[in-house]
Amino acid sequence: MKKKRIIRILGITLGFVILAGIIGTCYFTGISVFNGSMQMVDNESTSFENAKAYFKKINFNLDEFKSKYEIETIQIKSTSDEHIIPADYITIDGDKNTDTIVMVHGLGGSRWTNYPIANMFLENGYNVISYDQRSSGENTAKYTTYGYLESHDLKDCVSYLKDNIGDNKIGVWGTSFGGATVGIYLGSDQANQSVDFAILDSPISNMSYMLSTEMERMDIGIPVDFMMFMGNIVTKLKLGFSYEDANICNRIGDTKVPLLIINSRADEITPYFMGQDIYNSVKHNHKMIFSVEDSAHAEIFFDYPTEYEANVLEFIKDLN
Numbered sequence: 582m583k584k585k586r587i588i589r590i591l592g593i594t595l596g597f598v599i600l601a602g603i604i605g606t607c608y609f610t611g612i613s614v615f616n617g618s619m620q621m622v623d624n625e626s627t628s629f630e631n632a633k634a635y636f637k638k639i640n641f642n643l644d645e646f647k648s649k650y651e652i653e654t655i656q657i658k659s660t661s662d663e664h665i666i667p668a669d670y671i672t673i674d675g676d677k678n679t680d681t682i683v684m685v686h687g688l689g690g691s692r693w694t695n696y697p698i699a700n701m702f703l704e705n706g707y708n709v710i711s712y713d714q715r716s717s718g719e720n721t722a723k724y725t726t727y728g729y730l731e732s733h734d735l736k737d738c739v740s741y742l743k744d745n746i747g748d749n750k751i752g753v754w755g756t757s758f759g760g761a762t763v764g765i766y767l768g769s770d771q772a773n774q775s776v777d778f779a780i781l782d783s784p785i786s787n788m789s790y791m792l793s794t795e796m797e798r799m800d801i802g803i804p805v806d807f808m809m810f811m812g813n814i815v816t817k818l819k820l821g822f823s824y825e826d827a828n829i830c831n832r833i834g835d836t837k838v839p840l841l842i843i844n845s846r847a848d849e850i851t852p853y854f855m856g857q858d859i860y861n862s863v864k865h866n867h868k869m870i871f872s873v874e875d876s877a878h879a880e881i882f883f884d885y886p887t888e889y890e891a892n893v894l895e896f897i898k899d900l901n
Contacts, residue, residue, distance in 0.1 A: 614812025632693035668712035687757030691718035728761030760784025768832035786855035839867035
């Protein structure tokens, strides 16, 4: 009898140990995925010094740009968190009473790295607000969430702009990761009421696809589905949203905002099908796609500047 009792106790203890091990493994996996996916850049790696190195690489004359336009650095208070959203309000001659584009950079970029394409808008009569996304440039908000929390910052930038330019038109432009921010934002009531057009350049369409593809490349011996499942649970617990909540195609369908998508069939980071999926998800007919065959990710403007500008201006003109 005593022996059976000992065996029973040992069995229960072993069961608890195994259960604790399973729970520990699940928690560790979820936290690891969360940390690796929700903090992909930081302020140091996206500093102004890094932007200057980028300008040198692409032969962009920063001094000439600064001499041509008035650049006012502003601070917009986040209404969803405690951080400040740093932005550059760039005007042609100091007059803010004109149509304005809000520009949203990609992962690894900052408000400064938008300057080359901002120059195109400014040369065609549009003012620009270019701001730092979360955990980038001088925006100290901690997490990078594939556009989900970032869309709140875009909403605050548009609200700021509405208070400053009256009845003038507002456009939003986002590239790559910034395209996801814009795409999620376009599903909001404020976007339908306040934004006149949107441009997505090489946009992310699906957070789950991006994460699972990266995990497959890592090939660390843990099933990708398990890592995704646990990462999704931890994300939901810590930040209040799931991977599916950051699926742009699910959020953008009912937007009323006219949309231009720019993408490349050779893009290996945000593949061509992503732009097509977003396009197909939008139910209205005020939409357009401009595609090229051979540009790398987010390089279309630099490879085809004349065609890029012509398609953007034609898209905007057709809305009038």
